[in-house]
Amino acid sequence: MGSPSSQTPITARARIGQQPDFVRLFQTLPRAGEWVNFAPPGRRRDDYEVDWVLHWAIDPDDTDSPDVTVEIQLVDPE
Numbered sequence: 869m870g871s872p873s874s875q876t877p878i879t880a881r882a883r884i885g886q887q888p889d890f891v892r893l894f895q896t897l898p899r900a901g902e903w904v905n906f907a908p909p910g911r912r913r914d915d916y917e918v919d920w921v922l923h924w925a926i927d928p929d930d931t932d933s934p935d936v937t938v939e940i941q942l943v944d945p946e
Contacts, residue, residue: 881936884908884916885944891936897921898940916942 877893890909898904898918907913924937 878938879936880938880940882908882940882942884911884942885946887944889939894940897938904940904942914945916945919943 875895877895878897879891880894880897881889882892883889887908892906894904898921900918900920902918903915904918905913905915919941921941922939924939926937
């Protein structure tokens with residue numbers, strides 16, 4: 869396996885609480901209970917706890933594959 873800097877970023881949809889989701893690139897996917905540091909649109913950069921991570925399965929028989937197959941739910945600190 870190559871070094872972390874040579875890995876392709878993973879595209880995921882991230883959501884804080886009930887706010888709309890947005891697309892973000894992750895070098896590695898976080899797990900539930902871990903913390904991520906970033907700045908969602910309209911909010912300041914901060915640490916957010918990961919509530920859950922959902923990986924969508926891609927149906928090989930479906931010709932319409934989604935662009936993003938990972939969702940990350942973050943705990944709203946407010």
